[in-house]
Amino acid sequence: MRLTGIDLNLLVILDAVLRERGVTAAARRVGLSQSAISHSLARLRDLIGDPILLRTRDGMVPTAKAEALAPAVREILKNSESVFLRDEAFDPASSREVFRAALDESAQLTILPQLVDRLRRLAPHTRLRIPMGTRPESMLRDFEVGHIDFAITSHHPTDARDLHAEFLLSADYATISRRDHPGVGRRLTLKRFVELEHISVTHPGLADDAIDGALAEQGLRREVMLSVPEPAAVASLVARTDLIATLPRMLTDEGGEAGGIVRHRPPIHLDPVRVFLIHHERTRSSEPHRWLREQIVEIFRALAKSPPGRAR
Numbered sequence: 497m498r499l500t501g502i503d504l505n506l507l508v509i510l511d512a513v514l515r516e517r518g519v520t521a522a523a524r525r526v527g528l529s530q531s532a533i534s535h536s537l538a539r540l541r542d543l544i545g546d547p548i549l550l551r552t553r554d555g556m557v558p559t560a561k562a563e564a565l566a567p568a569v570r571e572i573l574k575n576s577e578s579v580f581l582r583d584e585a586f587d588p589a590s591s592r593e594v595f596r597a598a599l600d601e602s603a604q605l606t607i608l609p610q611l612v613d614r615l616r617r618l619a620p621h622t623r624l625r626i627p628m629g630t631r632p633e634s635m636l637r638d639f640e641v642g643h644i645d646f647a648i649t650s651h652h653p654t655d656a657r658d659l660h661a662e663f664l665l666s667a668d669y670a671t672i673s674r675r676d677h678p679g680v681g682r683r684l685t686l687k688r689f690v691e692l693e694h695i696s697v698t699h700p701g702l703a704d705d706a707i708d709g710a711l712a713e714q715g716l717r718r719e720v721m722l723s724v725p726e727p728a729a730v731a732s733l734v735a736r737t738d739l740i741a742t743l744p745r746m747l748t749d750e751g752g753e754a755g756g757i758v759r760h761r762p763p764i765h766l767d768p769v770r771v772f773l774i775h776h777e778r779t780r781s782s783e784p785h786r787w788l789r790e791q792i793v794e795i796f797r798a799l800a801k802s803p804p805g806r807a808r
Contacts (some may be wrong), residue, residue, distance in 0.1 A: 504576060506543075507569050509536040513549065514566045517556045586783040588619035593784040596625045598638065598647035600699060601726035603771075606746050607648065610795050618791070635659070639776035645785055647774040648792065650702065658777040662789070664796040666768035669703055670745040670759040672734050677758070679738065684760035686716075693721035695730055695741040702727070703766050707742060710764040731757055744769045746799065771796070 512522040513533070523533045541548055546561045558566070599608060604626070615622055627643055635651075636659060638644045652661050671689070673680050679692050690711065696704050711717055721739055724730065730741045731748055735756040742762055773792055779785040 504573075506536055506540055507572055509533060510540055510548070510562075510565070511569050511573055513537060514558055514562055514569070517549065517558065586787060588622070588787060590621065591619055591784060592621045592623075593619075594623045594625060595785070595788055596627060596643065596645045598635065598644040598649065598774075599626055600649055601728040602650065602699065602702075602744065602747055603648040605728060606799070607792070607795050610798075611792065614791050614795065635774070639778065642778070645775065645779050646789065646792075648771065649774060650699075650769050650771055652770070652772050652774075660775050660777070660780060662773045662775075662793070664771045664773055664793065665800045666770045667744040667746045668768050669742055669762050669766045670748050671740055671742045671762045672731065672748050672757050672759055673740045674735050674737065675756050675758050677738060677740070680740075680758075680760070684763055686714075686763040689740075689763045690716050690718050692740050693719045693738065695733060695739050696720040696723040697727045697730060697741065697743065698723055698725055699727065702744070702769060703742060706766055707762075707764065710766070742766070 508526060509522065509528075512525045513519065516522045516525055519530050519533045519537065523530045526533075537548065544561065544565075546559055548562045549556045549558060612624065615624060627638075635644075635647060635649075636657070639659065648664070671684055673684070673692075679688060681688065698704050707718070722733070727741075727743055727747050730743060733739060734741050745759065748757060748759055773789060773796075775785065775789060
């Protein structure tokens, strides 16, 4: 007997025939025609080298070989269901799934506390890992090898194969300064904007290049005193110095005006930053990962309903 001649459907039919001890009842059980069952039964007889069912005065009865095969066939089908259909029974409350997320510092500042709180309430046994070193240029490779399962980022890899991007929100920019900054005045004008010293955030997807480009179109340039790769410490630096910075408004909420920071409308036009949820084809049909993506989308929907100006 060659295993290449067996498919799972034949085992389903064999199980039905042995349970029902007849073609007609087996056809009803699996939702196929009697002729389809008879054809599959003929294939099974050729493969096994056994008649499988014998007609007697008391009806159809399995052969000794078929009787011996029955428990093993049922075990194979049970194991197959656990492999291929286990996602249908995904239970967040009992799951011990380990999720790996690429969250830049912007995402960590804005949604990570809410995501952790939601996981602790709804899926307390799951674990979240945020690996280091994931950058836009290595994202596809990180997905392919299982280094990450999803990413929340302002970088949209439009040309990467097997990556799926779901738009989450867009957020306006705000220029922040410390309260009572001597150089800002009542309104942050373009003249004051270019005269003051700036903190530049060079993280991909943020407005660093756009700011300099918009100024260059008007023959202007700003004074960048400090460049940092991520925005995590920017608000704290602004609150303690005379430097100013321009960030997505939602990243300026930490500390806020009560923390010594004042927000201003940037005196140049900046397109809103767009945030995406990225996942790979590898986890697209996985029920645990689908569930987690739904939680992330719900968190961002709540952010999008926040007071006007914070996030859109």
